[in-house]
Every structure is written in structure tokens, then in C-alpha cells.
Amino acid sequence: DTGVSQDPRHKITKRGQNVTFRCDPISEHNRLYWYRQTLGQGPEFLTYFQNEAQLEKSRLLSNRFSAERPKGSFSTLEIQRTEQGDSAMYLCASRPSSTDTQYFGPGTRLTVL
């Protein structure tokens, strides 16, 4: 049973650069979520997909952030013109429609210099 995977696990970038993260959910899970977690805080919701449709976006998701799930399987989260305040752990989670339990990936840690 393969869990949720995320790539890369770590990313160091310079301010102003664009970065893209990938999430591969558990194969039969049609719901996919992105979160941001900063040190000492719980995960904060960013956006949610049901299949390929992006159904909800948090106010935290500024216009520099965009997420896609083109075929209803893997998803990408892109951050344009990164800022130091974007430094955080970006978490992906998925679940099937039959349960409210989410399964989390290991996260991508972003450091913006």
C-alpha cells in the first residue's frame, strides 16, 4: 500500500524565484488537499480538489499561488515570485469520498533565502 508521496522533500530557493511542488495521492482517493504548516503551528488549509475540480481555496492562497490537478490524479502547487514569508512545510493529503479521514504525505519543506 503506497501512501501519499510528495516531491521534492526539500527545496531551497532565492527570493523572487518560482517553485513547483508535486503530490501523488493514494490511487483511489478522489479528494486532495494542500496545507501550509509553519513552525509551532498546525496545518493551515490552502486548497481542495475533488477529482480535477478545485472546489475551495483559502484566503491564504494569494494570487502568487496556483494549484492544479489536471487528470484528477497527481496535483501540483506552484508559487511564483517567492517571498521569505513563504518558507514553510507544504503538506498534501488525500481521502476517498467514503470517509472523512485524510492521509498525509511527508511534506515539502520550502526555504526562501
Add this chain to the structure above:
Amino acid sequence: GNSVTQMEGPVTLSEEAFLTINCTYTATGYPSLFWYVQYPGEGLQLLLKATKADDKGSNKGFEATYRKETTSFHLEKGSVQVSDSAVYFCALASGGSYIPTFGRGTSLIVHP
């Protein structure tokens, strides 16, 4: 809106001590309640959950009871081990999208 309040950490215990981590919530409707655990360097894992009032979730010796009258979901374990050292997150979710609201997390440190 929904919110979750957890006791601040770190909680430091000796091995075999009794553990309680308090969690209270504010929510509309009847949310599901969760405890997630995050071991060092790893992602969040579901520890236990409860979906309705008076339900008790349990796993790996941990328990929590959904108390609607006190809007609480306190995590307990009778005898902690060093391997239980981690950060514990209380969360709630409701509505069709089940977007969870997390607490800030409570760090548990267990000494031999």
C-alpha cells in the same frame, strides 16, 4: 467559525507516566474529531477519531472521548513510552468537504 484549542507544550513526562493533552473546540453542527500525531521528520498520521457524541476513539493505547456537553476531546494514555515523543494535533472537520481545522499542536517529550 470552527476553532480548536489545545494545551500548550511541551509536555515532559517520565516513561510509564499518565498522559493527558487537553483539547476543546468550537464548531457549528456536529463535527468529527481527530487526533493526529507527527513524529520527528515525518508527516501527520491519524492516531484516532470519533464521529459523534460519546464515541471513544482508541489506538496504540491512546484514547479520547467526544464530549459534546463540554466541547472537548482530551487525549489520554495510561503509560507513555519514549517512542510516543512527538507532536500531537487535535482537529475537527465538518461539512461535505471535511476540511479540517487543526489546533497548534502539543509537543510531548518522554524521558527514560
